[in-house]
Amino acid sequence: MSNAHVPAPTSRREQILKEAARLFAERGFHGVGVDEIGAAVGISGPGLYRHFAGKDAMLAELLVGISERLLEGGRMRIAEGGESPEAVLHALIDGHIDFALDDRPLITVHDRELDRLREADRKRVRQLQRQYVELWVEVVRECYPACTESEARSAVHAVFGLLNSTPHLSPRASLPPRAATEALLKRLALGAFAAAADRERMPAE
Amino acid sequence: MSNAHVPAPTSRREQILKEAARLFAERGFHGVGVDEIGAAVGISGPGLYRHFAGKDAMLAELLVGISERLLEGGRMRIAEGGESPEAVLHALIDGHIDFALDDRPLITVHDRELDRLREADRKRVRQLQRQYVELWVEVVRECYPACTESEARSAVHAVFGLLNSTPHLSPRASLPPRAATEALLKRLALGAFAAAADRERMPAE
DNA sequence: TGTTCGAGTTAATGGCCGTTAACCTCATTT
DNA sequence: AAATGAGGTTAACGGCCATTAACTCGAACA
Numbered sequence: 001m002s003n004a005h006v007p008a009p010t011s012r013r014e015q016i017l018k019e020a021a022r023l024f025a026e027r028g029f030h031g032v033g034v035d036e037i038g039a040a041v042g043i044s045g046p047g048l049y050r051h052f053a054g055k056d057a058m059l060a061e062l063l064v065g066i067s068e069r070l071l072e073g074g075r076m077r078i079a080e081g082g083e084s085p086e087a088v089l090h091a092l093i094d095g096h097i098d099f100a101l102d103d104r105p106l107i108t109v110h111d112r113e114l115d116r117l118r119e120a121d122r123k124r125v126r127q128l129q130r131q132y133v134e135l136w137v138e139v140v141r142e143c144y145p146a147c148t149e150s151e152a153r154s155a156v157h158a159v160f161g162l163l164n165s166t167p168h169l170s171p172r173a174s175l176p177p178r179a180a181t182e183a184l185l186k187r188l189a190l191g192a193f194a195a196a197a198d199r200e201r202m203p204a205e
Numbered sequence: 206m207s208n209a210h211v212p213a214p215t216s217r218r219e220q221i222l223k224e225a226a227r228l229f230a231e232r233g234f235h236g237v238g239v240d241e242i243g244a245a246v247g248i249s250g251p252g253l254y255r256h257f258a259g260k261d262a263m264l265a266e267l268l269v270g271i272s273e274r275l276l277e278g279g280r281m282r283i284a285e286g287g288e289s290p291e292a293v294l295h296a297l298i299d300g301h302i303d304f305a306l307d308d309r310p311l312i313t314v315h316d317r318e319l320d321r322l323r324e325a326d327r328k329r330v331r332q333l334q335r336q337y338v339e340l341w342v343e344v345v346r347e348c349y350p351a352c353t354e355s356e357a358r359s360a361v362h363a364v365f366g367l368l369n370s371t372p373h374l375s376p377r378a379s380l381p382p383r384a385a386t387e388a389l390l391k392r393l394a395l396g397a398f399a400a401a402a403d404r405e406r407m408p409a410e
Numbered sequence: 411t412g413t414t415c416g417a418g419t420t421a422a423t424g425g426c427c428g429t430t431a432a433c434c435t436c437a438t439t440t
Numbered sequence: 441a442a443a444t445g446a447g448g449t450t451a452a453c454g455g456c457c458a459t460t461a462a463c464t465c466g467a468a469c470a
Contacts, residue, residue, distance in 0.1 A: 012447090027320060030235030033427060043448065046429070050447050055428065111373065112317055115232060150381055151389055154374060158393050161370030162363045168316065169362055176355055184356055184401065188363050191400020192393040199392075217417090238457060251459070252418050260458065 013051050015041050017065075020058045025105035025167070029059055029113045059113060060121040066106045067128035070099060074135045085142035092136060093163075093189050097182050100166050108167045133157070144197035155196040159189050218256050220246050222270075225263045230310035230372070234264055234318045264318060265326040271311045272333035275304060279340045290347035297341060298368075298394050302387050305371050313372045338362070349402035360401040364394050 010018075019040035023032040034055055038044045052058050077091040100107050114122060136156040141147055147155070163185055169175060215223075224245035228237040239260055243249045257263050282296040305312050319327060341361040346352055352360070368390055374380060 028233065028235065028318070030233065031321070034429085035427085045450085047448050049429075113233070116236070154381070154386065154389055155393060157373050158367045158370045158390065161373070162367040162397065165363045165366030168366070169359060176359070181359065184359055185363065187400045187404075188360060188397040191396040191398075192367065193396075195392045195396020195399070196389065239459085240457085248418065250420085254459075255417055 012041070016048065016051055017058065017062060021062055021103075021105040021109060024059065024062070024113065025108040029055075029109075029116050056116070056118065059109075060117055062106065062109060063114065063117065063125050064121060064128070066103065066110055067125050067132070070096075071128050071132045071135070073099070074132055078135060078139065085139055089139050089143050089193070090186075090190075092139060093186055094182075096160075096163050097185050097189075100163050100185075101178060101181065104167050107164050111164075133160075140193060140196075144193065146197050146199065151196055155193060159192055162188060162192065217246070221253065221256055222263065222267060226267055226308075226310040226314060229264065229267070229318065230313040234260075234314075234321050261321070261323065264314075265322055267311065267314060268319065268322065268330050269326060269333070271308065271315055272330050272337070275301075276333050276337045276340070278304070279337055283340060283344065290344055294344050294348050294398070295391075295395075297344060298391055299387075301365075301368050302390050302394075305368050305390075306383065306386065309372050312369050316369075338365075345398060345401075349398065351402050351404065356401055360398060364397055367393055367397065 016037065020032075020037050023037060023040060026032075034048055035045045037055075037058075038046075038048050048058075052061075073095050074092060077095055078088055080091070082088045082091060114125060117125065133153065133156055137149065137152045140152045140156060141149065144152075166181070166185070169181075175181070221242065225237075225242050228242060228245065231237075239253055240250045242260075242263075243251075243253050253263075257266075278300050279297060282300055283293055285296070287293045287296060319330060322330065338358065338361055341364075342354065342357045345357045345361060346354065349357070371386070371390070374386075380386070
């Protein structure tokens with residue numbers, strides 16, 4: 001019952017989560033108080049407890065949520081299946097870049113505050129992350145059969161580090177137009193993967 | 206006076222800093238108490254205050270120290286000047302990789318806890334970081350004149366993200382031998398830079 | 411031999427902050 | 441019109457934790 005007059009597309013919960021993500025990214029989980037989070041959405045202090053069981057619950061929902069969306073997005077792009085493995089890899093990269101640019105704060109919090117979670121949640125997040133990585137590893141190995149699995153996995157982690165570096169760029173004033181950043185990041189990622197593959201290069205210094 | 210019988214090559218201060226770095230990396234600055242740091246070096250609790258003005262002072266010394274060492278190392282390698290810009294870039298990459306692999310905890314803390322610092326220290330660290338980046342940017346632009354300065358800077362940040370991704374690999378059991386990891390990371394970094402340069406690639410999906 | 415001083419110790423203090431209690435106030439329902 | 445419940449409010453409470461106080465102890469020094 002009551003489905004026709006929800007106040008807005010963004011519910012209070014979502015609004016709180018968004019602000020919490022921003023604040024956590026800026027000053028760290030322990031660095032921000034519940035009063036601040038409340039203030040950021042116009043209510044103050046313990047009013048948050050009408051929406052969440054506690055501060056930890058907000059962090060948990062943020063981290064589980066982002067991990068799930070990343071994995072689901074990845075699966076979707078693979079299922080859509082391009083005509084070639086290369087096309088799929090391109091799609092994965094594009095998707096991750098969109099994500100990194102759209103949800104910068106979440107990306108930041110993602111690997112900063114994992115161990116502030118309760119055992120159960122942390123395990124779940126790690127499992128989702130692992131699955132996401134494995135998705136990429138498979139595609140990368142299809143594109144570059146010369147790559148060992150271990151190499152592919154390391155390369156995928158490294159490329160995540162590369163793509164997730166965008167938060168470090170942001171504080172700069174007058175950042176270049178988004179399309180340019182997207183294109184550059186994509187080139188960098190593809191270049192890195194390609195280099196991971198051919199083991200014969202560079203006389204080793 | 207008294208210079209001949211210091212107990213060990215590693216003073217108490219250094220020992221404390223090392224353990225603090227490890228703990229900060231594992232659980233975050235706010236997540237670890239002074240008692241824990243003390244316990245890690247065999248003394249307990251407030252005994253630390255004989256060596257440091259406070260918990261903040263430890264973090265400050267860690268972050269300023271790492272930033273200074275990185276910058277100094279970079280300057281040294283540039284001063285030594287290889288026969289070509291490419292050789293210098295290789296040296297910079299090798300140096301950064303060694304650093305990332307040797308001081309994993311520090312690398313982690315480096316960009317995680319910057320804003321827990323007092324204004325003055327934070328400014329100093331940021332300035333050192335900026336100088337280090339500019340070092341790389343210059344060398345990259347010599348290697349790849351087709352790169353705009355903005356592109357080069359973004360690429361450098363991204364490659365730092367790539368190289369600093371090693372902490373994420375470590376928890377994996379049976380990590381590949383160090384030499385292999387070094388070689389792979391170097392290939393990835395060089396591949397990324399090369400790709401940043403040639404703007405004509407990939408039909409852009 | 412007595413003194414100083416570096417390096418610890420344990421016990422108290424004080425502040426911050428997450429959480430809970432108790433109370434309020436509109437809409438909505440009946 | 442009374443009842444209900446969602447969503448807030450302010451005022452405690454309680455625990456954790458960095459820091460300080462007060463005291464100890466052994467070595468170097470004179």
